[in-house]
Amino acid sequence: MDTITSAEVSGPNGTVIRGARVVTMDRDRTVGNRDLHIGTDGRIRSVLDPGAPIDGTADFDASGLIIVPGLIQAHVHLCQTLFRGLSEARPLLRWLRERIWPLEGAHDPETLQASANLGIAELLLGGTTSVLDMGTVHHTDALFQAAKHTGIRYTGGKAVMDTGDGIPGSLAETTGHSLAESDRLADRWHGVSGGRLRYAYCPRFVLSCTPEALRGVAERSRRSGMVIHTHASEQPDEAAIVRKAYGQPNIATLRSMGIRGPGTVLAHGVWPEAEETLMMASDGTHVVHCPSSNMKLGSGVIPLKAYRDAGVNVALGSDGAACSNHLDAWQELRLAGLLASMANGPGVVDAIAVFEIATIAGARALGLSDRIGSIEVGKAADLVAITSDAPASSGGGSIYTRLVYGTRATDVRHVWVDGHRVVRNGTLTTLNLKDTMASADVARHRIAARLGIDLNAD
């Protein structure tokens, strides 16, 4: 299947979604009862007063629903969805070396696609419409195939890992091969599906890359405008090893190799040194807050307020299912808000600021501010409709408080990407969930058998 289908009823002039309360996240943060005219090109044609007639359109009744921009997760690992629960109770470097890297090395194209499909199913059902995904070393075409067929907006790439301690032979690669394979994938996939699929250069982290690879990635990004995505300063021991090896802090080391600026997205950034925060702010480098993963691996709490005060753009991500055990942006939003209150006091980072990190700030990180992140004329119709009568979200106060602290993935009813409805009444339109889970189970057993892992052991 080359294009996604959602069997929508649409008029020759598109569809009007009527009756919803719309949280636009536009410049004025407009919230209100609006009708949304979606053109046949999948873009938002107009944001209308309720009931305004538009010729040649079909109506979609969204009465009683709240519509928000499709949520954006700027750090996930779809290759790890099958590994949920298989690398528990370990700090970062042991978590990687003892389990995650061997598991990734045991993937074949089929298991990788099964892992991606399972992850995308969870993401779309929960209202995440865009991701920035770090792949594993091999078989990256399978990730793009999954993204293409399921309809999610996908930016991602293969992990670059051309050196480092504890990397299994199954993931080992030379610098030349790693960069050449990255280039091949970029040529093959960047811009496919009307620009819904984009390539990102993904050096895994400083400790898995030679300076030659890091510089090579920086040079390619500068030339092509493609995003660079890497991990940085997730845990203190990782940062200390980098400092010892390079004589400067982690984020400064990346910067000295040219990995900096508006095209660079750093996952975690829990332990920036003071001067690094200023560097990121002046360069326009983005950081991704991964609350569940940071708590589960004992990494720490990112200095969200300090980043915001300095002017660093902070996006949101659930990381991989192997370290957060879920891919639910609503849970991450709630945790981001709670952690900020714990660190800086209640409301110092308010709910609207928290909601921004999964919408407009995420769009900025992906370099897609002109296309997604808010509900505005000309932007893609990446939309999420949630029920307004769930018990946990009932009550008064700010809509943003309700969205950040009281909304759950199960409240999502419909999801559109580029105007295609990928979730209808809580059911995926592009994947069969039962088959997806069954395929994932087969793939998980195949990988466990390759490594001699007991899936029932703690």
Ligand SMILES: [Zn+2]
């Ligand atoms: Zn990660």
